[in-house]
Amino acid sequence: MSFEGYWPYVYIAVAGWLATDFWRWAGVLVGNRIDERSELLNWVRAVATALVAAVIAKMIFFPTGTLxxxxxxxxxxxxxxGAAAFFLGGRFRQILGIAAAIAFLAAGLALLGA
Structure with a gap:
């Protein structure tokens, strides 16, 4: 099978869409039936939170690239x-927390001349 031009990108886009779209629709269908206070959903939230915390910790303690x-x-x-800005941010706390952390890091790198 020989791909030329844009066909590899079309193939990747379609295959990626098919692989993820099924799970999106399954989430919509199943998500409407899950009780928000259920143990299963509490476990899913805990795992998702742990994964985000692990990625952030990895970026802090074992940085790659520009970091x-x-x-x-x-x-x-x-x-x-960023955490302080998040907790003091009010309505826009997520955006404010992320922007504050990025600004702090950028200002620190500029002052250090890195």
């Missing part, structure tokens, strides 16, 4: 500053 040029104290400070 490797920043010292550990700066990465930890950015997380703390």
């Amino acid at each position: 490797t040029s920043s010292p550990l104290w700066l990465r930890l400070g950015a997380v703390g500053f």
Whole structure:
């Protein structure tokens, strides 16, 4: 089978869509039937939270790419500053927390000349 031009990208897009769209529709159909206070949903939330925490911890303690040029104290400070902005942010807390952490990290790197 020989692909030329844009066909590999079309194939990847269609295969990716088919692989994920089924799970989206299954989530919609099953999600309407799950009790929000159920043990299963509590477990799913706990696992999702743990995965996000693990990814953030990995980025802080074992950085890759551009983050490797920043010292550990700066990465930890950015997380703390972003968390403080999140808790004080009111209605826009998620956007404010992320933007504050990025701004803190960027300002720290600029001051360090990295």
